[in-house]
Amino acid sequence: MDYKEIVAFYGLDALWAEIGRTLKPERQAHTRGVMETAHRLALKYGADGRKAVIAAMFHDYFRGAGDEELDGLVGRYGLDARLKGRPSLSHGKIAAEHMRERHGFEDAELLDAVRFHTTGRAGMALLEKVIYLADCIEPSRDYEEAGLLRGLEETAGLDAALEAALLGSMAYVREKGEELDGDTVKAYEFLRNGGAALLTNKEIAMRAAETLCAKKGIDVTLIDVKDVSSYADFIVIASGSNERQVGSLADDVEDALGKIGALPRHIEGRAPSGWILMDYGDLLVNVFSRDQRATYNIEQLWSDCETITVEG
Ligand SMILES: [Fe+2]
Ligand SMILES: [Fe+2]
Structure with missing residues (x-):
């Protein structure tokens, strides 16, 4: 289907008329190509076709905007100042x-x-993969690598092509002498490692605990609570010797688990409060200051459960 048919099929004519009009001609051709390719990939791999088209429509909406406007919007939307x-x-x-x-x-x-x-x-969802790859391989991309990636997608599938695309993007950034984006490195590692889906909850919990040990967390404890808790399978607890270490231990766990594709649903507390709780769904990671750990003594709550000893 070409982009016009796709837009009509999903009843997105009014939205596309509004968005398409604001894009410069060369950006329009690219965006139309991403819409068509993303839609095709979405249907092929089981993502939502309508969402793929809408994401493609908007993905480069601000690509041609001036630096000043973009910097202003970064501030207005409260995005990372970097x-x-x-x-x-x-x-x-x-x-x-x-x-x-x-x-x-x-x-x-x-x-x-x-x-x-x-x-x-790390942990890219299917729709994220579809848009990322469609952006690289839509028909108007005429560099040599795009052709290779198209072939790879056809013969080896979405993940293999995406992994190659990420690798190519990192090489390109390095060549230009620019700083690599941490998210891209993590995405590549995530794909190389086959994603967290291959690991059990216990293995992910072990990875968190081992990271805390390796980074000199104090009294690292892993508790198996799956038989008694309805909200988690494993709880990991560690203390840091000072506020800075509490913060860096939590960051290290987030990095280590991100590499295997496990992303926190949310993180509560900050280092100055002496307790950071990272919620990974079936796994809860608690990093305490020594004082707060003694105050809350959450190990006591789970004293009947099996504690797994972890050594760095
Ligand atoms: Fe873009
Ligand atoms: Fe793009």
Whole structure:
């Protein structure tokens, strides 16, 4: 299907008329190509076709905007200040905020596909992969690597082509002498490692505990609570000797688990409060200051459960 048929099929004519009009001609051709390719990949791999088309429509909405406008929007939307002066990284994050604010899109899967279309990230969802790859291989991309990636997608599938695309993107950034984006490195490692889906909850919990040990966390404890808790299978507890270490231990766990594709659902508390709780769904990681650990003594709550000794 070409983009016109796709747009009509999903009843997106009015939205496309509005978005397409604002894009420069060369950006329009690219965006139409991403819409068609993303739609095809979405149907092939089982992602939502309509969301793929909408994400493609918006992904480069701010690509041609001036640095000043983009930097202003980074501030207005409360995005990471490090995005200022880096339009190639900021345009996707800004587009996602714009979609939410101006067009009322709230769907996290849709917004994340736009948000991470230039960097990728560990634990990329299917729709994120589809948009990332479609952006690289849509028909108007005429560099040699795009041809190779198209072939790889056909013969080896989405993940293999995406892994190669991420590797190519890292090589390109290095060649230009620019700093590699941490999310891209993590996305590549995530794909290389086959993603967290291959690991059990216990293995992920062990990885968290081992990381805490390796980073000199104090009294690292892993408790198996799956028989008695309805909200988690494993709880990991460690203390840091000072506020800085509490913060860095939590960061180290987030990095280590990110590499295997496990992302926290949310993180509560900050280092100065003496307790950071990282919620990974079936795994809860608690990093305490010594005082707060003694105060809360959460090990006591689970004293009947099996404690697994972890050594760094
Ligand atoms: Fe882009
Ligand atoms: Fe693009």
